[in-house]
Amino acid sequence: MMKEEQVVWKADSSNIYERFIEQYDEALNGEKELTAGDQDTRYALKLQQERLREKNVKMRYRITPRGFMADGKSLPRKWMDRHYVSEMAYYTSLWERVIEPSGGKPYRQKSKMTIYETKTDVIGGSNVEDEIYVCPGCGAPSKIRDLLNGCQYCGSKFQMSELYPTITSNYLVRDFSFTKDEMKKHLMKFMIGTAIGTFIFGIIIRGVKGMLSPLTVGSIISLILISVFSGVVLGYVLSSYALIGSLIKQAGRTVPMMGAIGAGKRFEFFMKKYSPEFSYEYLTGKTIAMLKMILFAKNAQELPFYLGGPLEGRFQDLVDVLFRGAMGFRSMKEKDGYLHVTVDVFLENAYVTDGKVRAGKDEKLRVTLVKNLNVPIQYNFSIKKLECPNCHGSFDATKNKTCPYCGGTYRIEDADWAIEDIQVI
């Protein structure tokens, strides 16, 4: 028997992307804090954990970088505002997921995935001491200067390296590439399988034909030779067919996304007219993060950045969301200083209904985003430290509908992107 190859991977602790991957699995179980992720990323994770708890479902991930980009690769583009710079990197990896409903059968999955992460850092030389940061100790929004000296609410002291860089968005996309070794393994599996199959078939045939004469050394050797030969030749052919078959299946799943693939460039071209610092990568990461929070929230309408109507009830059974890597641009409309952008987002969702897991459900959501055109993007934006347009106090928008200092109301779309409508297509 072939031994299952145990992939050993160790995160480089000085690399925030790798620390994030290492923490993510255990953070999902609630065993570890996701310190490499920013407040909004942690909040999204918290909402998903609450959903899992409420549904009595345990879910585990294991992400192990492998393949062509096991050491990570940075995307060439960076996007920045006055103080912050963001960039993205991806790691090809092996992803294992177990979804275990209480009392039900655990659903296990193993697949190749690429994990995309956005890292946000302070631009070198930029003074951000007066900028607001959510205290990693107690969650209160504070000036960075205060956090460096000791948080005025909880007393925790931080170093700048503990605050930035931070991972501000992440998602997993299926990876269909094969490394040479994986190709060999795939081939070997079919060759050995076919050889064993031929051997067993040979023995059975003898019985069927009534040739029940005792097996001689000669007949066994010839059967072994035939089996090996058929393993090599037929196994090769079968493995190719299996590969083509799975590619056709994947291609079939990809067809509905065709219009969306490569839409980034066109989208960016239109958007740059409105905001020169527009980044397609940022909007994608942002949209996925907001969608996850909306879909996992107990009541989506209580989220500050969701302005739409109630969601379909079945989303209450949703336990995991994967982004399929394509976001298609549909339309945009400018009205009274606000930009409304409609995009199609392709997701692969996992549901647990009555203790039964249904994973791999492809879904397309038509999402309309809105943002005030006159407000520049801030790449350190967080719903956990919204700035009051009235008194400039900072507060957690997930907990306050109005400013706790002056009682003023706010519109989140005056600060960053919000989602105003979601249609299931």
Ligand SMILES: [Zn+2]
């Ligand atoms: Zn604190």
Ligand SMILES: [Zn+2]
């Ligand atoms: Zn205020």
